[in-house]
Amino acid sequence: MIPITTSVFELFKIGPGPSSSHTIAPMRAGYHFNRAVAEAELPAIPDRIEIRLYGSLSATGKGHGTDRAVVAGLLGYLPDTVDCSFLDSLADGSPHLFECGSVKLHAGINDVIFAEVNNSFPYSNTLTISLKKNKETVFEQEYYSIGGGFIKLKGQPEEIPRVPVHKYSNMAELRQILIEKQLRMHEVILENETAITGMSKDEIRIRLDAILDTMKQAVKNGLATSGVLPGPIGLNRKAKALYARSSCDNEADRFFVRLNAYGFAASEENAAGHIVVTAPTSGSSGVIPAIVYALEEDLGISREMTRRGLMACAALGFIAKHNASIAGAEVGCQGEIGVASAMAAGLITYAHGFRFWRTENAAESALEHHLGLTCDPVGGYVQIPCIERNAMGAVRAYNAYLIASVENEKFHKVTFDEAVRAMAETGRDMNSKYKETSLGGLAVSVPNC
Structure with missing residues (x-):
């Protein structure tokens, strides 16, 4: 038996619509990338950002606002505190300054690529965020949106299991x-x-x-x-x-x-x-x-x-x-x-x-x-x-x-x-x-x- 260790506040999350898997999770992924870049030692100073959406993130991401959500996350916003009017403002494609440590460049929804719907990733709803220098990848992270606003990061070590008082799996x-x-x-x-x-x-x-x-x-x-x-x-x-x-x-x-x-x-x-x-x-x-x-x-x-x-x-x-x-x-x-x-x-x-x-x-x-x-x-x-x-x-x-x-x-x-x-x-x-x-x-x- 693998016991359930999910928190009530992981299941019930406050954030903007219209889709937890297409809006909240991508925004959390973008925010995570922002923090990861701030802590990373990069081999070169990048000149642009590239975001690729796969699965239904690609198929219906435009209608779900996935492009705006991930860009908002990149710019340091979280789902429970983001200003919805700011999210709406990203729809015009205007770039905003992405600044993390030595990295200073602009990001907007024009940096989002709606890639393959059918793919071989572990989870269909995958997004990758990359920093590029002359078309070469300087830094990249791969995220999976697994439903309900939950995300997984490729290669992320398993967290130390949280031990509930009462263990049950069904x-x-x-x-x-x-x-x-x-x-x-x-x-x-x-x-x-x-x-x-x-x-x-x-x-x-x-x-x-x-x-x-x-x-x-x-x-x-x-x-x-x-x-x-x-x-x-x-x-x-x-x-x-x-x-x-x-x-x-x-x-x-x-x-x-x-x-x-x-x-x-x-x-x-x-x-x-x-x-x-x-x-x-x-x-x-x-x-x-x-x-x-x-x-x-x-x-x-x-x-x-x-x-x-x-x-x-x-x-x-x-x-x-x-x-x-x-x-x-x-x-x-x-x-x-x-x-x-x-x-x-x-x-x-x-x-x-x-x-x-x-x-x-x-x-x-x-x-x-x-x-x-x-x-x-x-x-x-x-x-x-x-x-x-x-x-x-x-x-x-x-x-x-x-x-x-x-x-x-x-x-x-x-x-x-x-x-x-x-x-x-x-x-x-x-x-x-x-x-x-x-x-x-x-x-x-x-x-x-």
């Missing part, structure tokens, strides 16, 4: 810990988080609240904004209009219209390149925030219970990432919206005070009914079908909670681990044109986009 092992030690899911995650990060429980709670507040702010911002989203599709925002029309006579309809509006709102903010929380990715950053907003604003769930639900749903995300993937480029949208919906279903169930078996069953049901979901963004933009899909994922999560809250435990046949294994196998078999490359599905069926 739901079956986590379930055993909960039974044997008579602990709740949020207690296991909180104790592991203190061991993994070195933070106190109070510090962790403060950071969890910052994550929840950022999620809710994304919803609020989206509900208050109308107009057309960036890019050639010309897609109009819908969240504000949906919310305005949510005063239906039927109370059930009113709640679900609002839940849809919340999902649209956060996802539209992501599509606009504004600040969201990876949950577990930027492309799925409307599902869990919609649920969080509904729980606290419509259903009166306390912050303490929402916080506990967030920790429980993090465990579900960890298991999916550890045993399959949360990257659309690897397993399709079942790994993004599917996992987000499963996490959200678990969050709702747990925040309502139910125990782990109902939480697991809700999560399993939500994931099961997203299996096989392709990632086929029209025009390479995280807009169609992504925005509406976030709203659908939130509604499906709530439906999974409703079923799990009343079902008999003995009658639930599929485990969360089995659903995750099915997702991994389906992802392996899925044709690459349905994995965030915009080469199949809606991406080629929708005309004039």
Whole structure:
């Protein structure tokens, strides 16, 4: 067993949209390169920078703003602190001064090359950043975007393993810990988080609240904004209009219209390149925030219970990432919206005070009914079908909670681990044109986009 050592704050990261794998990870790679150059002893003074994008970073990187993100990172910006207006300003191609130690040259999106989609790198979504002198490479780093904003550096030595208090690698092992030690899911995650990060429980709670507040702010911002989203599709925002029309006579309809509006709102903010929380990715950053907003604003769930639900749903995300993937480029949208919906279903169930078996069953049901979901963004933009899909994922999560809250435990046949294994196998078999490359599905069926 290789235990899960991922931190809650690695899974939930604050940063600009529209894609954690295409925006946040490349920005982190660019920033890492900036720091690496500052510490390197170069054999010659370079005269230019070259950035090469591969895989779906190349296929859909223009629509995802990958070129702007990696340049912003090179210039010393991090995802959680970057000014989105500065990111937007990079689109005109104007070069900016890249200064690290003795290196002083200019960098802009014109230094980005959209290279081969099909490649032989260990991870399809690869980017290389090089310093050149008369066409010769002076210094180079190779980075892999592995989903959810996570990056790996080629040749990077393995970190000293962080030792969690409670070691588990899947739901079956986590379930055993909960039974044997008579602990709740949020207690296991909180104790592991203190061991993994070195933070106190109070510090962790403060950071969890910052994550929840950022999620809710994304919803609020989206509900208050109308107009057309960036890019050639010309897609109009819908969240504000949906919310305005949510005063239906039927109370059930009113709640679900609002839940849809919340999902649209956060996802539209992501599509606009504004600040969201990876949950577990930027492309799925409307599902869990919609649920969080509904729980606290419509259903009166306390912050303490929402916080506990967030920790429980993090465990579900960890298991999916550890045993399959949360990257659309690897397993399709079942790994993004599917996992987000499963996490959200678990969050709702747990925040309502139910125990782990109902939480697991809700999560399993939500994931099961997203299996096989392709990632086929029209025009390479995280807009169609992504925005509406976030709203659908939130509604499906709530439906999974409703079923799990009343079902008999003995009658639930599929485990969360089995659903995750099915997702991994389906992802392996899925044709690459349905994995965030915009080469199949809606991406080629929708005309004039």
